[in-house]
Amino acid sequence: MDTPELFDGYGPVVGFDEMFQDGAVRSNYGQVHESFDTMGADEVRLRADSLASSYLEQGVTFGVEGEERPFPLDIVPRLIEAADWEHVERGVRQRVLALEAFLADAYGPGELFADGVVPRATVMTSPHYHRVVAGLEPANGVRVHVAGVDLIRDGNGDFRVLEDNVRVPSGVSYVMTNRRALSAALPEVFADHRIRPVSQYSQQLLAALRKAAPAGVHDPTVVVLTPGVYNSAYFEHTLLARTMGVELVEGRDLVCRSGRVMMRTTNGLEPVDVIYRRIDDEFLDPVQFRADSALGVPGIINAARAGHVTIANAVGNGVADDKLLYTYVPDLIRYYLSEEPILRNVDTWRMGEADQREEVLDRLDELVLKPVDGSGGKGIVIGPAASKDELDELRGKILLDPRAWIAQPVISLSTVPTLVEDGIRPRHVDLRPFAVHDGDDVFVLPGGLTRVALPEGELIVNSSRGGGSKDTWVMASPTDPDDEGEVAPTASMVAGTPQSAGPAIDGESGGLHVQEQEQQQQQQHDGGPTC
Amino acid sequence: MLSRIAQSLFWIGRYLERADDTARILDVQMQVLIEDPGMDERTSCEQLLSVMGVESYTGNPNRWMILDLLAHNADSPVSIAAAIGASRESARRARETLSTDIWAAINTTWRGLPAARAMRSPDMFAWVRNRTAMISGIADSTMSRDEGWQFYMLGRSIERVDMTARLMSTAALASGPQVAWPTTLRACGAYESFIRAYRGIEADRQAAEFLLLDRWFPRSIVSSLAQAEKALTKLERSGQRSGFSDEAQRLLGRARTELEYRPLADIVFDLPVEMERLQRSCAAASDAVTARYFAEYEEHTWRGGVLL
Numbered sequence: 001m002d003t004p005e006l007f008d009g010y011g012p013v014v015g016f017d018e019m020f021q022d023g024a025v026r027s028n029y030g031q032v033h034e035s036f037d038t039m040g041a042d043e044v045r046l047r048a049d050s051l052a053s054s055y056l057e058q059g060v061t062f063g064v065e066g067e068e069r070p071f072p073l074d075i076v077p078r079l080i081e082a083a084d085w086e087h088v089e090r091g092v093r094q095r096v097l098a099l100e101a102f103l104a105d106a107y108g109p110g111e112l113f114a115d116g117v118v119p120r121a122t123v124m125t126s127p128h129y130h131r132v133v134a135g136l137e138p139a140n141g142v143r144v145h146v147a148g149v150d151l152i153r154d155g156n157g158d159f160r161v162l163e164d165n166v167r168v169p170s171g172v173s174y175v176m177t178n179r180r181a182l183s184a185a186l187p188e189v190f191a192d193h194r195i196r197p198v199s200q201y202s203q204q205l206l207a208a209l210r211k212a213a214p215a216g217v218h219d220p221t222v223v224v225l226t227p228g229v230y231n232s233a234y235f236e237h238t239l240l241a242r243t244m245g246v247e248l249v250e251g252r253d254l255v256c257r258s259g260r261v262m263m264r265t266t267n268g269l270e271p272v273d274v275i276y277r278r279i280d281d282e283f284l285d286p287v288q289f290r291a292d293s294a295l296g297v298p299g300i301i302n303a304a305r306a307g308h309v310t311i312a313n314a315v316g317n318g319v320a321d322d323k324l325l326y327t328y329v330p331d332l333i334r335y336y337l338s339e340e341p342i343l344r345n346v347d348t349w350r351m352g353e354a355d356q357r358e359e360v361l362d363r364l365d366e367l368v369l370k371p372v373d374g375s376g377g378k379g380i381v382i383g384p385a386a387s388k389d390e391l392d393e394l395r396g397k398i399l400l401d402p403r404a405w406i407a408q409p410v411i412s413l414s415t416v417p418t419l420v421e422d423g424i425r426p427r428h429v430d431l432r433p434f435a436v437h438d439g440d441d442v443f444v445l446p447g448g449l450t451r452v453a454l455p456e457g458e459l460i461v462n463s464s465r466g467g468g469s470k471d472t473w474v475m476a477s478p479t480d481p482d483d484e485g486e487v488a489p490t491a492s493m494v495a496g497t498p499q500s501a502g503p504a505i506d507g508e509s510g511g512l513h514v515q516e517q518e519q520q521q522q523q524q525h526d527g528g529p530t531c
Numbered sequence: 532m533l534s535r536i537a538q539s540l541f542w543i544g545r546y547l548e549r550a551d552d553t554a555r556i557l558d559v560q561m562q563v564l565i566e567d568p569g570m571d572e573r574t575s576c577e578q579l580l581s582v583m584g585v586e587s588y589t590g591n592p593n594r595w596m597i598l599d600l601l602a603h604n605a606d607s608p609v610s611i612a613a614a615i616g617a618s619r620e621s622a623r624r625a626r627e628t629l630s631t632d633i634w635a636a637i638n639t640t641w642r643g644l645p646a647a648r649a650m651r652s653p654d655m656f657a658w659v660r661n662r663t664a665m666i667s668g669i670a671d672s673t674m675s676r677d678e679g680w681q682f683y684m685l686g687r688s689i690e691r692v693d694m695t696a697r698l699m700s701t702a703a704l705a706s707g708p709q710v711a712w713p714t715t716l717r718a719c720g721a722y723e724s725f726i727r728a729y730r731g732i733e734a735d736r737q738a739a740e741f742l743l744l745d746r747w748f749p750r751s752i753v754s755s756l757a758q759a760e761k762a763l764t765k766l767e768r769s770g771q772r773s774g775f776s777d778e779a780q781r782l783l784g785r786a787r788t789e790l791e792y793r794p795l796a797d798i799v800f801d802l803p804v805e806m807e808r809l810q811r812s813c814a815a816a817s818d819a820v821t822a823r824y825f826a827e828y829e830e831h832t833w834r835g836g837v838l839l
Contacts, residue, residue, distance in 0.1 A: 058634075058638070059626075059638045224627075229623055229624055239627075242626070242628070247532075247627075264533065265534055266678060266766075
């Protein structure tokens with residue numbers, strides 16, 4: 001065959017590659033690499049095509065500028081070793097707990113300001129600080145019901161935190177659908193590994209939401225609130241509602257009556273106790289925020305203040321995932337938990353501080369500049385890739401509003417082999433693990449969403465910038481007896497049960513004419529009613 | 532269940548049935564045009580458009596125009612393409628309540644539409660019939676018999692009454708009934724059942740009777756009305772000793788008894804008028820369902836801080 005081998009022309013890789021080290025396959029990727037090699041390029045492409053078309057048929061899509069696109073899933077899985085994962089899991093849990101403590105303090109007594117951990121102005125000037133929820137105590141003390149913490153691996157392969165998302169982190173649905181799709185596409189590779197399952201996420205989330213119900217409600221009605229079908233994450237909203245077995249509501253399905261939130265049903269208005277909202281704060285309640293928003297529910301904040309409904313995640317969480325506050329998280333961990341940070345931040349300069357700004361303005365062409373309230377990679381300027389004019393414009397913006405910017409060194413994200421036009425090539429990845437806090441414990445879903453920057457050398461991995469994704473396999477620890485790992489459907493399981501046959505199908509029960517027997521055999525052969 | 536979701540399910544049922552039945556109607560019409568050379572194409576097409584409720588069009592109606600307006604043109608609200616698009620949009624809005632199977636079946640149908648539109652017409656109609664049958668089958672075997680199912684069945688049954696009425700009007704309007712009735716029966720998938728039920732004796736009158744009144748044949752008007760009434764009864768929680776509090780139930784029940792207890796000769800005497808009356812009952816019943824179950828949507832909008 002003339003088809004070039006899949007891994008021909010891979011590398012050389014700049015930075016840390018998760019499958020190869022000095023040209024050799026790392027031991028944990030041995031079986032995956034061998035399976036792909038054995039399959040060969042044509043077979044791999046065939047399977048990748050069927051993967052893509054199955055996503056189209058199922059409508060596993062996300063919206064870009066109003067258009068539905070299939071969510072791209074690469075066929076090469078990403079592997080994370082049990083020990084590495086354990087480190088990530090502890091680190092994420094620690095971060096979530098520190099951010100919870102910070103939010104409770106910032107909207108409550110404000111001790112951290114008095115103790116000089118974070119300047120009061122840093123929090124109060126954040127566009128995401130909402131005075132309207134100050135003093136509002138959540139039912140079980142939880143504000144961060146769901147967190148998505150973005151991680152990267154640096155040149156040494158160490159996980160570092162890039163940012164925290166404690167408002168409405170999205171992407172978890174793709175973790176679940178990617179797993180199902182990939183296990184169907186690569187059953188034999190899957191069966192070679194003990195992979196920790198991801199399907200329990202919805203149940204964990206539902207349990208956490210139920211525990212967050214207002215006091216005195218024993219069987220709470222939980223709903224998922226979506227902006228509607230035109231939202232880019234609408235697929236995710238439907239998947240979460242469906243797998244939790246709760247209603248997916250739009251703002252217009254809800255109405256507030258005497259301090260309670262009710263939904264319009266075929267039996268009239270019924271009360272709602274917990275709202276897992278996937279609408280940003282600013283659109284949630286036209287009474288409190290944007291009066292022109294048609295997405296939200298007038299009066300919902302008052303109902304929450306009255307303690308009649310729980311909004312998850314809590315309103316005002318944005319102050320905790322502001323990129324400026326991010327620079328203080330290691331201090332918050334030390335302050336609130338008396339622990340050293342398990343996961344390190346990426347080195348960051350605050351432009352609001354004069355000496356740091358001086359240094360950065362001198363080295364703009366070497367650094368990455370990020371707006372503190374940007375999301376989805378918006379507004380990021382990568383110094384080495386920017387023109388002189390762009391840098392001058394950036395300099396102007398920073399001087400105009402220094403608080404709005406942070407700077408970080410260019411970090412070479414780790415790479416993982418990815419199927420592209422030319423074969424399998426290294427592509428940059430990040431990782432967003434998802435955590436659910438139920439008030440007693442923080443559950444971290446094993447794996448999370450690995451996003452891939454598909455264009456060569458591209459460092460921004462967001463799906464809104466054409467990024468893809470990978471199924472992320474966290475290996476079960478050999479010492480963990482509770483976790484059996486996910487089992488791929490195998491041929492023997494599928495074909496295990498003998499099918500019951502129709503009357504006299506084997507032709508041996510006698511009395512049948514030869515012609516009839518032939519017809520029946522023909523029928524079986526054609527996949528007729530007996531199959 | 533949420534009013535909005537109930538409404539979506541109702542309309543999924545209606546749109547899928549509409550796509551199916553429109554394909555059946557067009558199939559009849561095209562066959563009649565081909566098999567009956569003496570037919571005036573323009574008059575027959577005008578009649579079809581009027582039966583389907585198309586009032587504004589430009590030019591002389593011919594078979595190509597009909598195919599465009601009733602099958603291909605997604606901008607024409609009565610087309611198969613529009614019905615499939617609308618069913619998919621309704622399904623997308625109710626997605627969390629649908630089984631994955633049924634959603635994938637509807638979505639795949641919608642995605643297959645461009646390819647189907649490139650087929651020869653009879654093949655496209657067969658494709659539409661097969662796809663909608665497949666979706667019904669999946670719905671039948673994967674949807675829980677809860678309120679959502681009742682709304683889906685209600686929408687489907689009301690639409691089926693409406694469309695079978697239109698189908699019968701089409702047959703009645705055709706100049707050569709000796710061609711039209713067997714073709715109509717075939718389009719309904721009823722030909723063999725009919726032949727068996729009437730022991731091979733074919734007559735227009737019996738064919739009409741079969742499609743109108745047969746209690747065993749699932750596409751007959753009486754069966755579909757009974758099906759719709761059954762769904763409404765299940766939805767009506769508080770069983771009443773007498774009468775009907777539900778307007779839709781009253782309307783459909785009246786339409787059914789008027790068919791069942793009047794002499795057949797009366798009904799078939801002026802079939803098109805009779806069928807139009809039935810369609811109006813369907814529209815009124817649909818409005819009553821909307822008012823009763825979906826209208827919890829008080830028409831309020833929030834603009835500039837004022838509740839309008």
